[in-house]
Amino acid sequence: MESIHKEELLQKFSQLEQPLLDEILAQSTFKHLEEGEEALRTGQYIKSTVLLSKGLLKVYREDEEDNEFLMYYLEPGNACALSMMCTARDEQSQIMAKAVDESEIILIPSHLSELWLAKYKTWHNFVIASYRQRFEELLQTLDSVAFKALDERLIFYLRRHVKVSGNEVKLSHQQIANELSSSREVISRLLKKLEQTGAITLHRNYIEVHDLDIV
Amino acid sequence: MESIHKEELLQKFSQLEQPLLDEILAQSTFKHLEEGEEALRTGQYIKSTVLLSKGLLKVYREDEEDNEFLMYYLEPGNACALSMMCTARDEQSQIMAKAVDESEIILIPSHLSELWLAKYKTWHNFVIASYRQRFEELLQTLDSVAFKALDERLIFYLRRHVKVSGNEVKLSHQQIANELSSSREVISRLLKKLEQTGAITLHRNYIEVHDLDIV
DNA sequence: GGAGTACAGTGACTGTTGTCACATAGGAAA
DNA sequence: TTTCCTATGTGACAACAGTCACTGTACTCC
Numbered sequence: 001m002e003s004i005h006k007e008e009l010l011q012k013f014s015q016l017e018q019p020l021l022d023e024i025l026a027q028s029t030f031k032h033l034e035e036g037e038e039a040l041r042t043g044q045y046i047k048s049t050v051l052l053s054k055g056l057l058k059v060y061r062e063d064e065e066d067n068e069f070l071m072y073y074l075e076p077g078n079a080c081a082l083s084m085m086c087t088a089r090d091e092q093s094q095i096m097a098k099a100v101d102e103s104e105i106i107l108i109p110s111h112l113s114e115l116w117l118a119k120y121k122t123w124h125n126f127v128i129a130s131y132r133q134r135f136e137e138l139l140q141t142l143d144s145v146a147f148k149a150l151d152e153r154l155i156f157y158l159r160r161h162v163k164v165s166g167n168e169v170k171l172s173h174q175q176i177a178n179e180l181s182s183s184r185e186v187i188s189r190l191l192k193k194l195e196q197t198g199a200i201t202l203h204r205n206y207i208e209v210h211d212l213d214i215v
Numbered sequence: 216m217e218s219i220h221k222e223e224l225l226q227k228f229s230q231l232e233q234p235l236l237d238e239i240l241a242q243s244t245f246k247h248l249e250e251g252e253e254a255l256r257t258g259q260y261i262k263s264t265v266l267l268s269k270g271l272l273k274v275y276r277e278d279e280e281d282n283e284f285l286m287y288y289l290e291p292g293n294a295c296a297l298s299m300m301c302t303a304r305d306e307q308s309q310i311m312a313k314a315v316d317e318s319e320i321i322l323i324p325s326h327l328s329e330l331w332l333a334k335y336k337t338w339h340n341f342v343i344a345s346y347r348q349r350f351e352e353l354l355q356t357l358d359s360v361a362f363k364a365l366d367e368r369l370i371f372y373l374r375r376h377v378k379v380s381g382n383e384v385k386l387s388h389q390q391i392a393n394e395l396s397s398s399r400e401v402i403s404r405l406l407k408k409l410e411q412t413g414a415i416t417l418h419r420n421y422i423e424v425h426d427l428d429i430v
Numbered sequence: 431g432g433a434g435t436a437c438a439g440t441g442a443c444t445g446t447t448g449t450c451a452c453a454t455a456g457g458a459a460a
Numbered sequence: 461t462t463t464c465c466t467a468t469g470t471g472a473c474a475a476c477a478g479t480c481a482c483t484g485t486a487c488t489c490c
Binding site: 061063065067069071081082084094095117118124127128131133134135136138139141142143145146147181211 | 280
């Protein structure tokens with residue numbers, strides 16, 4: 001990959017100081033992910049911190065029986081907080097990360113990421129801010145699962161989707177069901193009800209979101 | 216409070232370097248909590264990082280309708296990760312923390328806690344380690360809520376209790392129901408079933424745990 | 431156009447959890 | 461002992477979500 005190209009990728013991380021950006025350019029791996037390709041797998045040893053420079057990553061949890069569970073989306077300029085945490089102890093990933101769109105990620109070797117915490121103030125701040133943000137999102141997700149019925153969780157889910165990728169939610173009912181660890185029929189029924197309120201319009205393979213607040 | 220007493224409290228934090236301990240001694244507030252007293256409230260502005268030197272704190276989430284939801288327990292030597300995070304932005308607490316037993320907490324003003332991150336390596340490590348640990352526990356909790364039925368969640372809950380306070384779990388069915396955001400009758404039924412397997416013995420106001428793995 | 435395939439809609443049924451109503455039991459205090 | 465309060469037990473019922481079986485519907489590739 002051209003170094004011109006790399007620098008362009010780094011534009012998303014302009015809050016980091018220049019010497020650090022130079023180090024990242026020199027020492028980390030840049031990787032292209034096709035749509036649907038996995039960046040992290042459950043059980044895999046994590047040896048790098050993952051930054052996203054382009055595209056969209058979905059970070060989710062998976063249990064023994066293939067139930068999956070959406071945690072949050074990563075957008076360009078974000079880092080996978082989990083990859084920063086596991087990093088230090090050579091731990092196994094507890095999560096999956098998959099490219100929703102074609103994406104570009106930056107893989108920073110763990111020992112460097114650790115080193116930089118002390119060396120670069122902006123890196124330190126970036127890491128702390130990432131933790132915070134993800135922690136809060138996780139809390140929200142937890143709230144929604146713990147306290148809300150499926151119909152409200154579905155709305156919460158759609159909202160999040162609209163936020164990262166606009167009003168045309170390009171997902172099949174089956175995919176939604178997976179991410180909420182529910183079943184297609186149930187999601188279909190609930191979406192139908194939502195459509196009747198006028199909040200959304202259903203199409204084949206995508207959902208048009210008008211206004212989720214009227215519910 | 217005697218400074219002798221304070222230093223004793225700090226023994227739980229021996230991984231922190233001496234100059235830092237001195238600063239903590241000099242600059243932070245030490246507070247005694249009675250059993251049941253609250254350390255943090257939902258909606259309260261957080262202006263301190265909370266360390267626990269003695270006792271046991273329960274950290275939980277509460278929604279609008281008074282449903283509560285246990286996140287984790289803090290033991291002496293631990294810090295409330297949330298209080299570290301909110302700290303920087305003068306944010307409102309999203310959580311509740313309550314003393315389960317009589318406890319002693321150390322309140323470190325936010326600006327110091329922030330300052331120390333750069334100044335003291337051991338503080339920095341401590342903060343990062345706290346984030347990690349809590350993040351992982353939160354993930355476990357999320358898993359249990361998202362993927363498990365109530366009977367398994369109850370076992371998960373009892374295990375956690377045994378770990379922090381031994382085999383006599385001093386809780387009423389009502390309290391357990393609250394923390395799992397379920398209802399007393401349901402918990403009673405499930406506990407009864409557990410008793411029949413021999414895993415536990417039920418008593419008035421406490422549960423004797425024999426072996427939760429036989430289930 | 432026809433066959434094949436993935437997606438979506440629907441009714442019937444089941445199991446789990448929550449709710450209601452009420453019974454029982456243990457402990458504290460008068 | 462009697463009284464009272466709180467904790468616990470239990471049966472009946474309702475509601476929600478998951479499953480099964482099947483139908484319908486749009487798109488793709490010959």
